Amino acid sequence: DTGVSQDPRHKITKRGQNVTFRCDPISEHNRLYWYRQTLGQGPEFLTYFQNEAQLEKSRLLSDRFSAERPKGSFSTLEIQRTEQGDSAMYLCASSLASQGDPYEQYFGPGTRLTVT
């Protein structure tokens, strides 16, 4: 499978715990995005990486959230001191800047986080 992959697919954690999610983009895609989708809503943008540089962060990304893309390939999203309001589906997407349709993003299956 050459699509975007995310791990884990589901995560249940207790309030106050830290969690980390991983995203593997399509090989050679230099752009990587994180989105969050809550029940009954469309995905909302969280942050963007071009190669290893984090170039944009949404105001939704509180200081408890941190994202990295250390070698410009896979990315991790960590949430510290989780709260019940963090329960959501976390989606990763990737794209290639030099492709003919630079605006098209390819989405992974998401990680569903439940905070109890």
Place this chain on the structure above:
Amino acid sequence: AQSVSQHNHHVILSEAASLELGCNYSYGGTVNLFWYVQYPGQHLQLLLKYFSGDPLVKGIKGFEAEFIKSKFSFNLRKPSVQWSDTAEYFCAVTAFLRYSSASKIIFGSGTRLSIRP
């Protein structure tokens, strides 16, 4: 800030009925528009996209959408739905990021489509 409105939260149709899902966006300049579909338990998938050119866009699985600039609309249509079209449908628009030539995608809240066999 750009936004996308989807007027129908939940649509229920019988098989073979015609479908039209409404979508309006707020930005008056050049826009890039999408319809994504999310089948139960599956990834978000691109149905169709409009960047420029012919305002009537054809996508996969018999779907099409019409870009009407004067109405800020990008409605999704299908002449005859099938049970397998049961899914959540999202209209979306790109918005440029401040510090990059890349764009984020702004999604509407989605329309759940249920098809009765």
